[in-house]
Amino acid sequence: MSYIIASTLEQAINNLKTSDGRAQVIAGATDLFLEEFPLELVDISSVPEILGISRSKGFLSIGAGVTHAETAASSVICSEAEALSEASLQVGSPQVRNMGTLGGNVISAAPAADAAVALVALVAKASLIDLDGSSREVFIEDLYTDYNRSSVDSKFEILLRFLIKPAQKGEGSAFLRFAPRAALALPLVNAAARVRLANDIIQEVRVVVAPSKPAPTRLLETEKLLHGAKPDLLTWQKIEYTASSEVEVRGSMLRCSEEYRRHLVGVLARRVLQRALVRARKVT
Ligand SMILES: Cc1cc2nc3c(=O)[nH]c(=O)nc-3n(C[C@H](O)[C@H](O)[C@H](O)COP(=O)(O)OP(=O)(O)OC[C@H]3O[C@@H](n4cnc5c(N)ncnc54)[C@H](O)[C@@H]3O)c2cc1C
Structure with a gap:
């Protein structure tokens, strides 16, 4: 088994490419099932492109690697995307919230994942990149293919950010x-x-x-x-x-x-x- 900590997006993509489909990205690693454990894990939790909460072209841009604890503590999310703040605050326990990320919550595709429910209500889009550098934007609800299955294959694609329209007047x-x-x-x-x-x-x-x-x-x-x-x-x-x-x-x-x-x-x-x-x- 190998465990690689990628510090840049380029590194993460290169590791996935060279593994030829054996490696998979992880973030907080709270949702990995031992029986399905891949032999090569690429930890992307420090990759800058999936971190932080910012504003971009009228949207709130929330990194897929932002943890539930960070989401719940963010004053921007609390005032401009209240549903997400409340959802993250109720996930698991402090330990799970400190490690578990919004990206992992959506990609695991558990049918009652709390943050995913809030993200769909907030009409959030996911921004993804594949190993050739091509990107796509998809509404969260369109990522699901079955119970606990999303269309994102984490061996070949990385969820970078969520885009949400911040709450306006009214x-x-x-x-x-x-x-x-x-x-x-x-x-x-x-x-x-x-x-x-x-x-x-x-x-x-x-x-x-x-x-x-x-x-x-x-x-x-x-x-x-x-x-x-x-x-x-x-x-x-x-x-x-x-x-x-x-x-x-x-x-x-x-x-x-x-x-x-x-x-x-x-x-x-x-x-x-x-x-x-x-x-x-x-x-x-
Ligand atoms: C004790 C316990 C209690 C829990 N309670 C709750 C709860 O109350 N509510 C709830 O909603 N969830 C709960 N969870 C589930 C889980 O913690 C969350 O869904 C969490 O957000 C998963 O995030 P993670 O970063 O740990 O994902 P990981 O475990 O790192 O990854 C999960 C999956 O997503 C993929 N992935 C992760 N990030 C990316 C990315 N950026 N791009 C592509 N693929 C990616 C990984 O390859 C993996 O397949 C609980 C889990 C535990 C262990």
């Missing part, structure tokens, strides 16, 4: 999860929402929940009910009902029944939307 977002314990427990349901108001009318809305399909799932019927509505005139009971009726969820002997998860989706979707709306109104 916009707000939020994230909530329900888990059996406050720490070190995967959520039974998590939910994130982003809304944009103008003249107190909902102009844009996204509400995303998981675990449902392989990727974080938008509640399109619920979004339709909200679009063009005045928040004070909304019937929240109807929204809760629509959210829990339209979602595809599974139950399991170990976690909870399908009915309970469906109920949680309705409650969390309503609460997360209400929170995002309060924030959107505060900014106006």
Whole structure:
């Protein structure tokens, strides 16, 4: 087995190239499965191109190597992408948050990964580079191919950054999860929402929940009910009902029944939307 710490992007790419498909990149290494452990690991956690939070052409540019702890502590993320800040703060435990990165959270493609749910609600795009230096930008939800499978093969492609439109006047977002314990427990349901108001009318809305399909799932019927509505005139009971009726969820002997998860989706979707709306109104 070899473990190489790359200090530049060029080094990381060269190591992947020369390994001929045997080496794979890792960042925080909190999500590696021993049975699938590749023999050659290229640690990219110090590569400058995947670090830091900056602004670029009207977007917040967040490095794939930014940890959950850094995300939760960032004042920029906290004020301009609240849902992501709240999601990262609830991942695992302090140890997992100190090592685990946003990039690893998305590429692992776990169906209820907290940061990924928030990123989809925030309409985030991933910026990737392959071994020939060609780059592509993809919406997060389009990276998923199956449960725990993303279209990014970390032997041949590196996720560099996430691009998010920062919250403007009249916009707000939020994230909530329900888990059996406050720490070190995967959520039974998590939910994130982003809304944009103008003249107190909902102009844009996204509400995303998981675990449902392989990727974080938008509640399109619920979004339709909200679009063009005045928040004070909304019937929240109807929204809760629509959210829990339209979602595809599974139950399991170990976690909870399908009915309970469906109920949680309705409650969390309503609460997360209400929170995002309060924030959107505060900014106006
Ligand atoms: C005890 C425990 C509790 C956890 N609790 C939660 C939780 O509550 N919520 C939650 O969402 N997650 C949780 N996780 C999962 C995990 O910690 C996170 O998903 C974390 O963000 C993974 O990031 P990482 O940097 O450690 O990924 P790694 O383990 O380094 O990598 C994971 C995968 O992504 C690939 N990869 C990583 N970075 C890149 C990149 N930049 N480009 C290309 N490929 C890349 C790797 O090749 C690997 O396949 C938990 C994990 C543990 C061990």
